[in-house]
Amino acid sequence: MSQINTPVNAVRILGIDPGLRLTGFGVIEKVGQKSSYIASGTIKTASAKSVDREDLPARLKIILEGLFEVIDTYHPNEVAIEKVFVNVNPQSTLLLGQARGAAISAAVIRNLVVAEYTALQVKQAVVGNGHAAKEQVQEMVKRLLKLPVAPKPDSADALACAICHANGGQGMGKLATAGFRVKGGRLI
Helix, strand or coil: CCCCCCCCEEEEEEEEEECCCCEEEEEEEEEEEEEEEEEEEEHHHCCCCCCCCCCHHHHHHHHHHHHHHHHHHCCCEEEEEECCCCCCCCCHHHHHHHHHHHHHHEEEEEEEEEEECCHHHHHHHHCCCCCCHHHHHHHHHHHHCCCCCCCHHHHHHHHHHHHHHHCCCCCCCCCCCCCCEECEEEEE
């Protein structure tokens, strides 16, 4: 295990985009108002499209152990994870929830605080539009973190989750919103 030096006032955030086949992760560091890219990638559990009940525990173990490795390598202070949305297919929603549970377990076993954000919150925070396309999220993550190329979708979603957390979890960061209400994604 390598020890990573971080500035005293730095916060290192691990963003997680849970998935049963691919779990994206992204690590950023926030010092003051500046966020910097540290690492990102995916934890792959299998190449098969369908999930057999017999291999589900093995896949969850891969997610858990993969995130342990990420946490032990990059030493995040905080974790941000995307909340599960309800799918048209209830079975898919249940399977995704189990992958998410494995990811949350990895964080809490390593004594990290976990913040949860909906996809709408994450997209609003990064793109400014809660219904943005994946390509828009990838492009904005690239720009915000000054990356040479756009990250792959699962990594971009995880980095976007970390950015959302770094900015206070709100689409407009810490913009004063007293006396206003939100309608249709806009302050009125």
